[in-house]
Every structure is written in structure tokens, then in C-alpha cells.
Amino acid sequence: MKLMNNISLLFSVGVVASAFSTLPKSSTFVGRSKVSLQMAVSPSYDGPGLPEDGEASDVDEMKGTLETEFVVGDELQGLRQRVLKLRGELMEARTSVDSRKVLELERAIIKAQQRDAEFVYTVSTERMETALARGLADEAEEYRLKALNARSALPQFNLDGLWVGKYGDQGYEMINITYAGDTLYAHKVTGDKNVPKGELSFKVDLTIDGEENRLLEPIELGDSAAKQWGSKFLSRFAGEGQVASEGYMNAQFIEGQLILVNEFFSFAWVPIGHQVFFGRPSPELTLKLLKQAEESTDTLDTARNHLTRCMEETKALEDDHLLHDNQFVGQEESYDMPGYFE
Numbered sequence: 001m002k003l004m005n006n007i008s009l010l011f012s013v014g015v016v017a018s019a020f021s022t023l024p025k026s027s028t029f030v031g032r033s034k035v036s037l038q039m040a041v042s043p044s045y046d047g048p049g050l051p052e053d054g055e056a057s058d059v060d061e062m063k064g065t066l067e068t069e070f071v072v073g074d075e076l077q078g079l080r081q082r083v084l085k086l087r088g089e090l091m092e093a094r095t096s097v098d099s100r101k102v103l104e105l106e107r108a109i110i111k112a113q114q115r116d117a118e119f120v121y122t123v124s125t126e127r128m129e130t131a132l133a134r135g136l137a138d139e140a141e142e143y144r145l146k147a148l149n150a151r152s153a154l155p156q157f158n159l160d161g162l163w164v165g166k167y168g169d170q171g172y173e174m175i176n177i178t179y180a181g182d183t184l185y186a187h188k189v190t191g192d193k194n195v196p197k198g199e200l201s202f203k204v205d206l207t208i209d210g211e212e213n214r215l216l217e218p219i220e221l222g223d224s225a226a227k228q229w230g231s232k233f234l235s236r237f238a239g240e241g242q243v244a245s246e247g248y249m250n251a252q253f254i255e256g257q258l259i260l261v262n263e264f265f266s267f268a269w270v271p272i273g274h275q276v277f278f279g280r281p282s283p284e285l286t287l288k289l290l291k292q293a294e295e296s297t298d299t300l301d302t303a304r305n306h307l308t309r310c311m312e313e314t315k316a317l318e319d320d321h322l323l324h325d326n327q328f329v330g331q332e333e334s335y336d337m338p339g340y341f342e
Helices: 058-067 075-097 099-111 119-134 138-150 223-229 283-319 331-335
Strands: 028-029 163-166 172-180 183-188 200-205 214-216 234-245 249-260 264-269 272-277
Touching: 075 099, 119 138, 163 264, 163 283, 172 283, 200 249, 200 264, 214 234, 234 264
Parallel strands: none
Antiparallel strands: 028 214, 163 172, 163 272, 172 183, 183 200, 200 234, 234 249, 249 264, 264 272
């Protein structure tokens, strides 16, 4: 079943079959534009959501970002809705040429956006790159620290390490998540007959800004599901998941989605309607899965060694002329074989 423009996936957690609630049917992509991140507030700005360098008061306000408490989850979505509302009021104030109201709303928007870690990370990274290009090392370092601080508050950048999920009939498998820049990579620690251990299970480009990237709208859950999972909105990110035929044949990457669910997450292979829910493994489960993987490897090695020995014995039999036309012959029969006494 192909799910490209419509998605209806069910979350399940290992042994806990949770009726999560159906995901929204719309999976419309929203461009990663500055407007979609509610960044543009004043025509005098040279960067999204931040005043020009000459406006010292607003810049000083931004310098307090490191001490600002970032909001997450449903509170973040509420913050962004408030920013959108303020932007609407700002447009009206500009139309009525109410300069005092314009300034008030612009400052309110800036203050609100400083609690949005995604916004601060994007702006600080852009400002850092600009400062580096201008040779302003101290300023670049300042924005680098702000970017790192904001990034540390973003859950999509804090998934490093081991996770366990149930890959359908393949059973429980372990992955290890690492990052290269803003790209998340999930490699299999334990594998299966389709995608073996050591191979990439999925990858997600988490770049917040960029024309080639696309940002998915958060999933809005129903009341019962929101109560069950502790969140009304679930952030999700476009990625790619690997699929392959048995024996790791015809391997390819297809459209996928990374979905954050509080301390858990899931990854969906969208075109085939397959989804795996991941949680942190206990030390006991980690050892158990690693042991099983090692035993599986030992079994394969044993089988491989056995087949190797069989081939060696077969070659020896051929060399001793005890195989004739792919058939075994007895000792007496072998006397009549051509060339036996030659």
C-alpha cells in the first residue's frame, strides 16, 4: 500500500500494543522558508527575526539567549501560534501607520521567538557564518555558542546512542544513532535477513533552513491520544529509510518520516506503510540482543565453515577420482574408471 499524500499509521510499542490514534491524513509539506518559521517581522532586518547590527538594544536583548528558557512540545506550538497572531496584528498596525504599535509588536515577536530553539539555532548559525565571512572571530564565536545552546534544547538533535524497535516479523532490533552535521544516521547494531547489521536503517536531514529541505507540519492528536501520550502535537521530519530484498538484494532508500513522541520516536517507511517505534533499551535487553546477534553470527560462521569443509572434501574426492560425473563410486568400481592405474 502506498502512502504518499495520505498517511494513516498506528503506533505500537513492542509488547505494549497501544492504540495510538490515527495520524492525520494530510502530510502536506511546508517549505522551509523563513516565513514558515515565523521569522520575518520587520522590513529593516537583515536577518530573519533579528534587528540590524546597528540597533544595539535589540541585539543586547538577543545576547540573553543563552540564559533564556526554551519551550518544547505543546508549549512550543502554542508559542508559534501566538507569534503568528502577533504577526497578523503587526501587519494591521503597519497598514494603519501606528508606529508605536508596530515597535511594540516587533519587540513582542522578537522576545517570543527567543524562546523557540529552532528559531535561535537557525538565526545564530546564519549570523555565525556571516561573521566568519567578515573575519569577525569573536562575534562568530558568540553566535556559535548560542547555536550550540539552542541545538541542545532540540529533541531531534538529542537522539544519540542505542535504541530498540520491533521490525515487524523480523523481531526486535537495535540501532545506533549518530550525527554528521545536521544529518541523523541510524545504523543497525543487530540486523535481519533483509538489511544486515552495520548497514544504514534510515537517515534524516534535520537542517532547519534551506530551499532543498522540507518541513513537515506537526501531527495533531485527538484528545484521548494526546492524554495517553502526554502531547497534543508531535514533531516530524522528512527522511529516507532503507529497504531491501532478502539477502540484502535490491537495496534502496524510500521516503520516510521521523516522528518524535516525548522520550520515544518512530520512523515510518511511508510508501510501504511500515513503521517502527523505538525506545531506549535497558542494559539487560542490550546484552540480550547483542548476545543473540553474536550467536546468530556464530551460527552463520559455523554453517559457512561447514560448507567450506564440504567443498574442500569434494575437491579432494575429485582429485582422488572418487567422483565421476558428479556421482560417488565405490572402491571396486573405481578400478574400472579410465586412467585409474595410469
